[in-house]
Amino acid sequence: MSPQRFVWVAVLAVVAALIGLGPVAAVGQHTGSERAASAYGYDAPVHTRPYVPGLGGLSLGQMQPDDALAVPARNLADERGASTTPSPGRVATEAAGHPTFEPGPYAGESIPARSSSQTFNSAERANINRIGSDTGCHTCGATEAGTKSGSFVPDHQPVSALNTKGLPQQLYPHCIACSREQGLAVARALGGLQ
Amino acid sequence: MIAEAFVRASNSLLLVLDPSCEELPETMGGGLVAATDGCIAVGTLAEFDGATRLRLMLRDDAVVCGDTLPSISAYEGWLVTPSGIVTIASILGDVFVEAAVSKERTAIQVLVNDLTEPDDIVVVMG
Numbered sequence: 001m002s003p004q005r006f007v008w009v010a011v012l013a014v015v016a017a018l019i020g021l022g023p024v025a026a027v028g029q030h031t032g033s034e035r036a037a038s039a040y041g042y043d044a045p046v047h048t049r050p051y052v053p054g055l056g057g058l059s060l061g062q063m064q065p066d067d068a069l070a071v072p073a074r075n076l077a078d079e080r081g082a083s084t085t086p087s088p089g090r091v092a093t094e095a096a097g098h099p100t101f102e103p104g105p106y107a108g109e110s111i112p113a114r115s116s117s118q119t120f121n122s123a124e125r126a127n128i129n130r131i132g133s134d135t136g137c138h139t140c141g142a143t144e145a146g147t148k149s150g151s152f153v154p155d156h157q158p159v160s161a162l163n164t165k166g167l168p169q170q171l172y173p174h175c176i177a178c179s180r181e182q183g184l185a186v187a188r189a190l191g192g193l194q
Numbered sequence: 195m196i197a198e199a200f201v202r203a204s205n206s207l208l209l210v211l212d213p214s215c216e217e218l219p220e221t222m223g224g225g226l227v228a229a230t231d232g233c234i235a236v237g238t239l240a241e242f243d244g245a246t247r248l249r250l251m252l253r254d255d256a257v258v259c260g261d262t263l264p265s266i267s268a269y270e271g272w273l274v275t276p277s278g279i280v281t282i283a284s285i286l287g288d289v290f291v292e293a294a295v296s297k298e299r300t301a302i303q304v305l306v307n308d309l310t311e312p313d314d315i316v317v318v319m320g
Contacts, residue, residue, distance in 0.1 A: 118204070120242065147240040148311050153206075154242070161204075161286055176206060176311070180222050180237050183205025187235075187285035188218050 098189070100182035103157050103172055104139035113169040116160040124171065128154045132173030139178040146176040153179040161186045195255055196319075197291035200245040203238050204284050208248065210234040210302065210317055211283070212275040226309055227269045234269055236304055239313040246313045250282060250291045253301075253320040264307035264314045275300045280319055295319060 103110070109131045111124060120128075129145075132152035136143040145152040152173035156163075159182065163169065174182070201208070209218070215232035222228045226237045238246040256263060273280065280300060281292040300319055306312035 118202075118241065125242070146310070147243060149240065149243045151240070151243065153240065176237075176240055177222070177224055179205050179240075180207050180235075183207040183285040184219060184222060184228070184235055186205070187207075187209060188220075190285075190287065191216070 098182070098185035100139050100155075100174075100178055100185060101159055101162065103170075104137075104178075106136050106141040107138040107157075107172055108135035110138075110157070110170040110172045113154075113156050113171045116156060116163065116169060120154050120171075124154060125151060128152050128171060128173045132175075136173070137175035137178050138172040139182075140175060142175045142177075144175070145173070155179065155182070159186060162189060195259075196250045196252065196293045198247070198249045199290045201238070201248050201284075201290050202241045202245050203290075204241065204286050204288075206238045206241045206311075207285050208236045208238055208290070208315070209281075209283050209285060210236065210273065210304070211281055212273065212277045213279055213281050214277045215274070226306065226312070227304060229269060229271060231272075232274045234271075234273065234302060234304065236268070236306075236315060237311065238315065239311045243311075244313060246315060248282060248290055249316045250280070250293055251316055251318050253303075253318055256303075256305075256316065256318045263316050264305040264312065266306050266309060266312075267303060268306045268309065268312075269302070269304040271302060273300045273302045274298065280317075282317060293319065 111127050111131075114124075129150075129152055132145060133143060135141075137145075137152070138155065144150075147153075153176060154171040155174035156169045157172055158167055158169060160169070207222075211218075211233040215230075217230045218233045219228035219230050219235050222235060222237070228235045238248075251259070275295050276298050278295055278298075279292055280295055280302075281289055283289045303318040305316040305318065307314040
């Protein structure tokens, strides 16, 4: 290889490094978990999920050179603020302020809740498990429920304990970790045993 | 043993606390147990997958029971108890079991049979 050609190869290698495959992969694989973990106030993402088209982040093929240097396209806080027509769940969120108090960034399909009761039939459990396997926990995106049974937790939105106006509710899949986080946040919102 | 209950706790979570406690943990941090001075939050078996056996015991009773108790110590510390009561409740405030204590600070140990989804939880006082 001539010295001139060697220089061009080196320049191309540097440019390729600058548009970086590493940051691109991070956007696709960890955005949701890191957002959820950050929202809860702890560091390590417990769950990760692969990039899924249509659910946020960008695939490698969709990335433009500038994207590699940019902040991920979706921002949960901005999305909340940008909404001009709040969903029913957002009423509670704005009052009590927790990411599990509304359909999360991975919320896709949902099924109507028959009531605020914590009793579900086998069809509802199966549907929630199907949705969970497909699009993941609606808050963190985990496609594994984290339960011994492997079943996702059917999560009422708006959250039943905070749905004081009796708005219609939908069921979304929650993983066990996000369900517990929601429980703790509900207890705080209700003021403990006070 | 002071009390025993089989519970399906909302959001698969129990709160061990003095009824006057106002400071709940901010987050579970991805773990089974999280605590403040006045409240210990403990995860249970997923509420839709079955009941969790919950027992509240004095230390002396726990020593007698020995090997029949869950073997994993998930938490050991102090709970501030200004009301003189240790309560185990749901996140919605439903009290499952409770006991009077004589001090404003009570030693608590939480024994579980699994570090992710226990279906046997013993809260030992003293």
